[in-house]
Amino acid sequence: MIRYSWVLMVLCCHLSGPCCAQPNGNDSLFQSSALSAVRLSDAGTSRPVFLSSAPVIRLFIFLSPECPLCQNYTRPLNMLKQQYGEKIQFWGIIPGKTYTREAILAFAEKYKISYPLLIDSSLRLSRSLHAAVTPEVILLNARNELVYKGAIDNWLKELGKQRTKATENYLQDAIVMTLQRKSPPVKRTRAVGCGINDF
Numbered sequence: 001m002i003r004y005s006w007v008l009m010v011l012c013c014h015l016s017g018p019c020c021a022q023p024n025g026n027d028s029l030f031q032s033s034a035l036s037a038v039r040l041s042d043a044g045t046s047r048p049v050f051l052s053s054a055p056v057i058r059l060f061i062f063l064s065p066e067c068p069l070c071q072n073y074t075r076p077l078n079m080l081k082q083q084y085g086e087k088i089q090f091w092g093i094i095p096g097k098t099y100t101r102e103a104i105l106a107f108a109e110k111y112k113i114s115y116p117l118l119i120d121s122s123l124r125l126s127r128s129l130h131a132a133v134t135p136e137v138i139l140l141n142a143r144n145e146l147v148y149k150g151a152i153d154n155w156l157k158e159l160g161k162q163r164t165k166a167t168e169n170y171l172q173d174a175i176v177m178t179l180q181r182k183s184p185p186v187k188r189t190r191a192v193g194c195g196i197n198d199f
Contacts, residue, residue: 035144038125040118043094043104049118051091051125055142057178058089059171062126063117064134065099065107067194073135073152074111081114084175090115095126095134095196126196136191137171141178148174150189 036053051058061077063070081090092115094104101119108117120126129138130149139148153166174184 034128035125038120038128039122040093040120040125041101043101043108043117043119046101049116052089056089057087057142057147058091058140059175060125060129060131060138060140061090061092061115062131062134062136062138062196063092063094063107064194065094065103067134069156069193070135071107071111074113076152078112078114080172080175084179085115087179088175092117093120093125093131094118095120095123095131097121098197123196131196133191133193133195135193139171139174139178146187147178148184148187149191151191154189156192 036051038051040049040051041047042049065071077090092113094117099107099119104117104119107113125131131138135152136150137148137152138146141147148171150170152169152171154168154170155166168186170184170186170189173186177184
């Protein structure tokens with residue numbers, strides 16, 4: 001990733017708030033009725049979307065169209081969708097009211113995002129799932145129990161410092177173990193990125 005992208009990311013985090021989400025202790029059962037009552041907007045159609053209360057495994061990917069780190073992770077996330085999309089619901093979540101529908105669609109088109117992008121303008125879903133930064137992923141099993149929350153992998157050590165390639169694929173490991181009805185080896189990590197705005 002070129003240097004000016006990191007400058008943009010640091011600026012984004014500075015303007016948005018804390019860059020890192022500290023793991024919290026909420027591993028509770030999320031109420032399916034509460035989640036399904038959250039009203040989101042499909043960026044592709046502008047239609048309201050209510051999350052299904054069906055017993056399915058769901059992955060929520062919190063993204064910001066202008067965040068260089070979010071942009072960088074679109075390719076591996078698309079690959080995970082291609083590999084596991086028939087068994088898991090993938091939802092891209094754009095929190096807040098910062099981005100217009102046109103900006104979100106341009107982001108989706110440029111990076112060929114293969115899963116729906118939903119706008120959480122009220123931040124109701126983001127708060128319900130305790131999402132704090134972008135990018136951040138939250139995986140729930142079919143019983144709406146928290147399986148994994150945090151970073152996609154360990155490629156980024158901290159802002160401006162990254163490995164040549166990831167050596168720990170937290171999200172993929174969590175998906176594989178969940179499909180095998182086992183607990184993942186790592187349940188929480190610290191997501192590094194831009195803080196979710198409170199508007």
